[in-house]
Amino acid sequence: MKLIRNLIPGMIALALVACGGGTSVKPEAGKPAPTTQKPAPKKGGYYLDDGPGDNPPADIDNIPDAVPRAETPLPRATRPYSALGRRYTPLSEHTPYKQRGVASWYGKRYHGQKTSSGEVYDMYAMTGAHTILPLPSYVRVTNPENGRSVIVRINDRGPFHDNRLIDLSYAAAYKLRLIEKGSGIVDVEALDEHGRPITTAAAPQTAPAPAPAPAPTEIAPGNLPNVMNEPVTNPPITGAYVQVGAFSVKANGDRLVDTLQQNKLADNVQVENWYNAGTYRVRLGPYSSRQQAEAAAEKIKQTLNTNAIVVYQ
Template identity: 50%
Template sequence: MVIFQKSFIILWLVLLAGCASTNSTKPESTNTKSPPAKQSKESNNKGGYYLDDGPGDNTSIDIASIPDAEPRTEKPLVSSNKPYQALGQKYVPMKTYAPYSKQGVASWYGKRYHGRKTSSGEVYDMYGMSAAHTTLPIPSYVKVVNPTNGRAVVVRVNDRGPFKHDRLIDLSYAAAYKLGLVAQGSGLVEVTAIDTSPEALSIAAKTNVAAVEPSSTSTAQTTELISSSNTNNTLISQSAPSKAISPSGYYVQAGAFKSEANGELLQKKIMDLDLAGDAAVTNVYNNGLHRVKLGPFSSKREADIHANKVRSQLNISAIVTNQ
C-alpha cells in the first residue's frame, strides 16, 4: 500500500511537471517596433502604386466627373518657393510664371497621403485636381497631357516632389485616374505651365481656349501662349497678316496651335522682340494647325542662330525646318 501510494505520488508529480512545461509562455521579442512600410512596387507587369498606398475606400465618388482645376491669378507663396534640398539634391523653385513645357514620367499618390499637409500648407485631397513638382511655383497651374490616349487635365501645383530622377510630376489620384494612369502607377506625360496673369486669363476667356495649348504633333513643336504686356487684352491688330511661305530656304517653327488666336499672340511677341531680324514672321495654317514660322533664311546656320534667339528669349521650343 505504501509502495502504491509512493508510486501514485511520483506519477502525479511527473504529470504536474509536464503540464507546467506545456503552459509556459515564449519570452517576448525585445524588438517592439513595427516593421517599416514597404517601398517596393506591387509585383505586376505594369508596375503599380506602393503597397501601403492606392485608391481610396470611397467607391461612391464619380471621379470622371470631377472638374479640372480652374486657373486663376494667385500670389506665389514665399515660404513654399525658397531653395531647398531633398535626398541630397538642391532645388531652386521658380518664384513667378515662366514658359515651361516638358515631357517626362508622371506618378501618383493616393490614400497614403490623403489628409496630410502639402508644401503649401494645404491638406492633400486625393480627389482634388492637384500635383507636386520640384521647381514650378506654388501655387501654379499646368496642363498635363497623356500622349498615349490624348487625355488632358488641368491641375494646381501645391506640393513638392517627386524626388526621383526619373519622375517629372506627382499627380493626385483623381488626376491620374482621368489621364488613365492609375492601373500602371506611372506613365509618360507632357506638362505645360499655364500663364495665370490677369492679361492671359482675359485673353483665354475671350478666345475660349486655355492660356496654354500644346501642339498635338510632338513635344519639339509644343510651345506656350505668350501674352505681351502691351497687348492691352486685345487680340492682334498690328501684326502682319498670315501669308504663304516659299518652299525654298530654311525656317524656324516657334509654335504650332489649334487656335489661330494663340498663333497670332506668339507671332506678335516675336515681332515685338525683333527675333526674326529681316525675315518674315508668319502664322500659317497647315494640316489642322496654325504654325508660327520665321524665315526664309538663306542657310541652316542662319536659321539656327534665330532659333537659339527664340529659345533663349522666350524659353520655348523652336525647330529648324526646310519647308
C-alpha cells in the same frame, strides 16, 4: 540598400527645413516597400500601402479640372531647398514652362495630410506636385499616348526621383488613364490666370532657370520608377490635332462631327470620329503648326462653348 532606406527619412527632413514651410514632403510613390512588407504583385498592387480609396466617387471622370486664377507664389515656397542629395531652386514668378517627362501619382496613403503649401491633400481633387514650379500655380498635363488632358493646381513639392517630372493626385492620374501603369509620359505646360499657356518671350531676369528635365530618350524600360516597372513609350510627334470630345458611344461623336461641319469649323482640315482603346475621339487635323492648331481650338471654344485641346499624333 538597407542603409539607403534608413538614410532617406533624415534626408527628407532636411528638405523640409530647407523649404522653411514646416510641411510634409511626400516620399516616392514608386519606391520599394520596406523588407517587412510583402512585395507588391505584378498586376494590381501598390507600394507603401498606397492606392485607390475605399469609397471613391461614382464618376471620377466628371470631377472638374482645377480652375486657374491669379495667385501670388508663397514666399516660403520660393526658397532653395535640398531633397535626397539634390538641390532645387524654385521659380519665384509665373513664367513659361513646358516639359515632357514621367508622371507618377499618390493616393490614399497621403489623403488628408498637409502639402508643402500648407493645404490638405485630397486624392480626389485636381492637384499635383512639382520640384520648382511656383506654389501655387496651374499646369495643363496631357497624356500624348491617348490625347487626354487635365488642368491641375500645383500645391506640393516632389517628385524627387531623377526620372520623374510631376506627381499627380489620384483623380488627375485616373482621368489621364495612368492608374494601372503607375506612371507614364506626359507633357506639362504652365498656364496663366486665364487658363492659357504662359508665352512671355523671356522669363524675368530675377527668376532662376528651371532644372533641366531628363530627355525621354534616356528613359530605360528596366529603370522606370513606376509601381509596375513596365516600359513607358514616348510616341513620336508627327502632327498637331485639335481634340474636341471623347465618347464611349459612337453616335455622340458623330453628332459632334456634324456640329463642327455645320459651323464651318473644319473647312480646311479633316475631321474624324477616331476610335481607339474603347473611346471615340473627335479630332481635327493635322495642322501644319502648333500655332494653327491652337487658333483652331480657341475658335471652337468660342463658337461651341466646349473644351478643345491640342494633341499630337
